[in-house]
Amino acid sequence: MSSGRHRVAVLVRDGVLPMELGLVHQLFGGARGPAGERLYEVRTCAVTGPGMIRTDADFPIGAPHGPEELARADTVIVPASHEEDESLTPSALPTQLARALENAAGAARLASICTGAFVLAAAGLLDGRRATTHWLSTDLFARRFPSVTVDPDVLYVDEGRILTSAGEAAGVDLCLHLIRGDHGAAVAADVARRTVVPPHREGGQAQYIQRPVTPAQSTSTGAARAWAQARLHEPLTLRQLADQASMSVRTFSRRFREETGLTPMQWLTQRRLDRARELLESTDHTVDRVATEAGFGTAASLRAHFVAGVGVAPATYRATFRGSGPPRE
Template sequence: MHRVAAVIVPPVLSFDVSIPLMVFNSVDRYDVRVCTARPGPVPTVGGPDIVVTDGLDAVEGADTVIAVGSGGEQAPAEVLDAFRTAAGGGARIASLCTGAFVLAQAGLLDGRRATTHWALAEDLATRFPAIDVQPGLLFVEDGGIFTSAGAAAAIDMCLHLVRVDHGAAVANAAARLAVVPPVRPGGQAQFIETPLPPERGLSLADTRAWALARLDRPLALADLAGHARMSVRTLTRRFHAETGQSPLQWLLHRRVDRARELLETTGLSMDQVAGRSGLGSADSLRKHMVARVGLTPTAYRASFTRR
């Protein structure tokens, strides 16, 4: 049995506590123990207390030790010592969401790539400049230490650990039991880098609809301005006021959205997807998918196909 010790560090979300239990207990090859520095009732953020009966002795002899919680606050000294000892003894070390701060405080992330929830990534980088913080990734592995972003990304990382231990078939079976998608690559973006603002105006709604019906054709600023019956300068100003983007930025986002839809729902080749979405070629499709989504078209299709 592979022993997993999930070390709870308040403040913590009850959902985060459930993640290692849900994923690893779905595979009959793991022995999962939840522990904390001070056994007993542990407060959760916005929820009821949970009772943790095991102390840090559960970390001794564990094959994988996971930091869960902290909210970015200072962890108890005995917790940091437990992680240092586990890492020194060859245990696999991981963190869920803000658990990265625990590993950072223990000095285990110095000189390594790591991630955490995007909302706290800047704080992690500021407080621990020796860490190469990757704010847009789902999870990161560097030198046998794994860190993840929040919530669903933490599930992805735990499933990835199952895949590392027992292969894709076992990991996918665990994903099906948890009713979540198959393992997503850690390099996938957290999808928070370029959120689109809501469209606030209607004066160019007809022109936007016209452009959406012609994404597979070349469209220039002059074409959009001609349909709207206004100058390019006026079009650009109004477009930004209504969408928060320039006309060409908006058009590129819509083309990538169309490409994502085609990748999810069809078996078209990459060149065909690029052509129908107006991105030109498979190389161009790949470049824009990686820039916008953080995944190649092939990886995106493998993760999100609904066919």
């Protein structure tokens, strides 16, 4: 792997889902720095060494690297295997897989996509932690790994060094979350634009949405969302949003949750956090001004929401992703 770039290793096994492997390469491979330089190196690693790996499709893939590459990685990602995952238990982790995971022990981060969480759990890496997996497998996961706190209703769980995500699409959200944490919202948004996916869905958003694709009809809440997005700095109310969709508050709230997986106010808070991130990264505005322009009203309100949603204070976030001069409060 090239020196100076964050090293991502993807551990693939027979039965891997090609989409899950591809999305890791697509998203991390598309992350660029200010001069257009690649920010990550991504390597595909097999459990037993370089070679051909069966997929759950009608074609194999070639893994150019073996498990020793995991020892050189900064982040190790374990996608799902439909052939293996749901058979794994703490007492039935294949020896070669266990040895491969030992090579990954020094990685700064370990992450799973979909039922790849069974691998981390069977290795004891999720004991005492929160985790998630595909909603169809959460009941089995909870029974098999009682020492893990399973959250079946989220897209991904960030436990610091170890992260887990739900199905394939949630793997996109997880990768963007990691890129955002490494290099900021602007880089993650650029990757999302290149890939034509939503730039940010919070991990706490529901896995299963009744209508994941917003219907193109007058009963959609899409117009209200677009209206609100242009007015984040204003003190918007649920009644105002419902009026934009010509619905009652009750109908609008139900329809909104069906279409987005969030309540209107949760969605609004997320969009305001996105706007605050953008301002902190790209301007020299004081925190007071960022709070006003993002719609939080006061610096205290912004700090409270930012710490709850991002995990750090606004000034700390700015120092991390701008790195120039003292934070402006």
